[in-house]
Amino acid sequence: MKIIKRSNAGKTLVIDIDFKDNVITDICISGDYFAYPETLIEELEEKLKGKTLTEALKIIDAYKDKLTLLGITLEDIKQAIKDAYDNLR
Numbered sequence: 001m002k003i004i005k006r007s008n009a010g011k012t013l014v015i016d017i018d019f020k021d022n023v024i025t026d027i028c029i030s031g032d033y034f035a036y037p038e039t040l041i042e043e044l045e046e047k048l049k050g051k052t053l054t055e056a057l058k059i060i061d062a063y064k065d066k067l068t069l070l071g072i073t074l075e076d077i078k079q080a081i082k083d084a085y086d087n088l089r
Contacts, residue, residue: 001087003080007033011071015080019088024048024056027081033071040067053085 003015016028027045035041044063048056060078067074 001084003084003087005076005080005083007072007076009071013072013076013080015077015084017081017084019085022052022085022088024051024053024081029077031072033069035070036068048081053081056081 001017001019003017005013005015007013011031011033013029013031013033016026016030017024018026027048029041029045040063044060044067047059051059057078060074060081063074
């Protein structure tokens with residue numbers, strides 16, 4: 001499932017995500033934003049695989065002090081994942 005969101009800063013966030021039995025099986029976070037350090041987005045994607053929505057949201061929160069985002073926020077990522085989950089129903 002692909003979710004495309006526009007942030008309040010006007011940047012685009014794209015979440016490609018798959019769920020099976022309410023667990024994230026695959027996720028790709030992309031868009032026209034900047035992330036520092038860039039490698040943490042890939043690390044975050046890997047940590048989210050195999051997690052439920054509740055677990056995933058907690059993991060994202062743990063990146064608050066590790067990851068600097070320009071153009072989007074961690075809340076934007078969380079909301080996009082929630083939107084994808086809600087579309088499953």
